[in-house]
Amino acid sequence: MDQQTRIQADQVSYTYEEAAAPALSKASVTIREGEFVAVLGHNGSGKSTLAKLLNALYVPTEGKILVCGFDTAQDSHVWEIRRRAGMIFQNPDNQIVATIVKEDVAFGLENLGVPTEEMIPRVESALAAVHMSRFADSAPHMLSGGQKQRVAVAGILAMEPSVLIADEATAMLDPSGRREVLDTVRALNRQKGITVVWITHFMEEAAEADRILVISDGQIVSEGTPREVFPHVDRMRELHLDVPRMTALAADLRREGMPIREDVLTVEEMVKEVERLCPLKSAT
Amino acid sequence: MLNNITMGQYYPVDSPVHRLDPRVKLILTIAFIVAVFLVHTIWGYLLIAGFVYAVSRLARLPLKMLIRGLRPLRMILLLTFLLNLFFTAGDTVLLSFWVIRITREALRQAVFYSLRLVFLVLGTSILTLTTSPVALSDALEILLSPLKKIHFPAHELAMMMTIALRFIPTLLDETDKIMKAQMARGADFESGNLISRAKSMIPLLVPLFVSAFRRAGDLAMAMESRCYHGGEGRTRFRVLKLTRQDALACGCMALLIGLIVLEGILLR
Amino acid sequence: MSIEVRHLTHTYGEGSALSTVALNDISFTIQEGEFVGIVGHTGSGKSTLVQHLNGLLKPTSGQVLVDGEDLNGEKVNRRVLRQRIGLVFQYPEYQLFEETVAKDIAFGPKNQGLSTAKIDARVHHAMESVHLDYQKYAEKSPFELSGGQMRRVAIAGVLAMAPKVLILDEPTAGLDPRGRDRILSMLEELRDREHTTILMVSHSMEDMARLATRLLVIAEGKLVADDTPRAVFARPDLLTRIGLDVPEAAKLCAALRGKGYDLPPDLYRMEEVRNALLALWKGADPC
DSSP states (O other), rough: OOTOOOEEEEEEEOOOOOOOOOSSSEEEEEETOEEEEEEEOTTTSSHHHHHHTTTTTTTTEEEEETTEEEEEGGGGGHHHHHHHHHEEOOGGSSSSSSSSSSHHHHHHHHHOOOHHHHHHHHHHHHHHHHOOOOGSSSSSGOOHHHHHHOOOOOHHHHOOOEEEEESSTTTTSHHHHHHHHHHHHHHHHHOOOOOOEESSSOOOOOOOEEEEEEEETTEEEEEHHHHTTOOOOOHHHHHOOOHHHHHHHHHHHHHHHHHOOTTTOOOHHHHHHHHHOOOOOOOO | OOOOOTTTOOOOOOOOHSOOOOHHHHHHHHHHHHHHHOOOOOOHHHHHHHHHHHHHHTTOOOOOHHHTTTTHHHHHHHHHHHHHHOOOOOEEEEEEEEEEEEEEHHHHHHHHHHOOOOOOOHHHHHHHHHSSSHHHHHHHHHHGGGGGGGGGOOOHHHHHHHHHHHHHHHHHHHHHHHHHHHHHHOOOOOSOHHHHHHHHTTTHHHHHHHHHHHHHHHHHHHHHHHHHHOOOTOSSSOOOOHHHHHHHHHHHHHHHHHHHHHHHHOOO | OHHHHHHEEEEETTTTTTTTTEEEEEEEEEOOOOEEEEEEEETTTTTHHHHHHHTOOSSEEEEEEETTTEOOTTTOHHHHHHHHHEEEEESGGGGGGGHHHHHHHHHHHHHOOOOOOHHHHHHHHHHHHHHHHHHHTTTGGGGOOOOOHHHHHHHHHOOOOOOOOEEEEEETTTHHHHHHHHHHHHHHHHHIOOOOOOOOOSSSSHHHHHHOOEEEEEEOOOOOOOOHHHHHHHHHHHHHHHTTTOOOHHHHHHHHHHHHHOOOOOSSHHHHHHHHHHHHHHOOOOO
């Protein structure tokens, strides 16, 4: 494992107690420093199981996972792993511990035994990074869903992790809350080089990732950049997943014989393709 | 809406009272309770009332909010007042008709006992309104930590308290939501006798319990993933340091108790 | 069955310093068989509005008339009127409480005082409507099901009361694409087969584009638009201004028109746009 590999899962399987089939079987993943990787799959596909394995909340029944070089199966590494690979969860209400925002952000630092003098600036800068400084003294239940999730991100950020794992962090939010949380995490990825594992069932979020892993029935069935993964429209639909509307439209148009690029993702790209294929008559 | 509970709800403003060390506030509140029990004259109660008023001004607490905290107690207050009024023995009869006899002593006791109750609630409300629950459980944890030697779970207790306080508003909202949802399915929470009313609570209580357990599971996982492993080796975000203000506050409380004792001796 | 809302205003915490006007003078009438989409930003007042429509909240001023009867009138039997209007809350699976799916679905009809035979028939029918096999699921505990299935049980619990109007507050929130598609096609069937009048609150404009025959747009407690989806989506500036999305198809159409392409201004369904683009391409293609 070289310096830049953040997560390496090798033939990992996990079976829940009393379950007949494994929730995850023989999954191998390598995630490198600074990547933004989306894990796309429907409910029950095994994507949340993967998240929990990466955070040493579960230990693989088979195979091995290294997170920042630490083996998740070794008890002595657990805190090192969780400090370096922070995780945010789906329900915004069920992950905030304290009754005041800044105290919640400090929770992880308290657990790590960080001295108080050092904690205060770290909490402040974490809140600033998610644009929540204004709410440092607020009660969490007064915040919107998107704001609560940003507080959760700040709580992880304060621990100065190198990896952030988001386990369907936007599933319970409205569109603007979703946007706000994804933009925040995307900015942390770009500006601070934090590696992100973004687990979701929203294709529009996955479309913004550097790389997508598609999980179905506990297996990684497809992997690549959004442009490589989404044009397989029929395959994605078989897996009960959405594809970007413009990609689906492009596939429809190709079926009708229009020689349009198949990896169109956005409205802007579609406009360019239409301009290429159906140039406006200069007379008009 | 079910959010009319002020007890245990922090009122976040900045004031000298808010800034006091929570340990000091906790001890001073206990001292205040003692002081209230030491009072036996109307002058003493005036002193206490003045003190409560001054502290609530200093703490920038709206009086309305304090008084609202008394509302849940109004039945108990009324009962205390009436029981003492009717069942205290005395000599100087003020009013007498049918079987009811009200004496001067009974009236006095009824007023004093009710006032005592009022001030006890007001005093503790000021503590909870000016001290964030986390600070309060911090204070409890520190004050109780000498008991760790005899395996008293001081940290765990404080953590449980914090979490309970954090989830009260969430669960209240949830109660409201589930209640409405069941009402939309024709549930009736208001009419019927005691047994049918208790039975009608099942559609409310079961979902509430299920949700509380689910939340507890989620929270436990979130805490673990943020490296929570009990109280050992934990540092604190809020350091408690005694300041001159704390000493001053202690002085004020001492003065209050002194005055009460003094007027008790002089005016009794 | 019609619902008429007249000058509805609702103020939370009226008289206190913190009072907020959640709904401000809203009027509209819904006719039988309509599929009405209610859209608005979080906190715009949608959920408050929905709770007025079956009498869970009382208007501060104004009226809600169901078939001409004032829902909050003095002589009205509110429970009977309420039964005609089924309300499915957000995340309705959190209200399940019975030991079995069938018993949970029977809760509503039982409260209506129906006979056992009738209740049974209602439960069967409701489970069929939400695509849950009676043989397979009736005796299961609702808590053993998947999230999407639990939600369908909860919706069946409301359908079992045989409401004339079905109101759903974000029925697809939190579901994955498969769960969402199941709910939406189920609603489509209800509309087409049983002619149930449906009101649906949703953030997803794509879902609205697929289902709604009429859109009510709410912003800051006011009704800012009440029109067909075609007319509403033809005004993307209005939706964007109040923080709402526009279907991708309408976005593409607007962008192409901006470039000078001659497309109809009111396309919002993907099939329409596809056909328009094909026509454009065939027109441009010299062969």
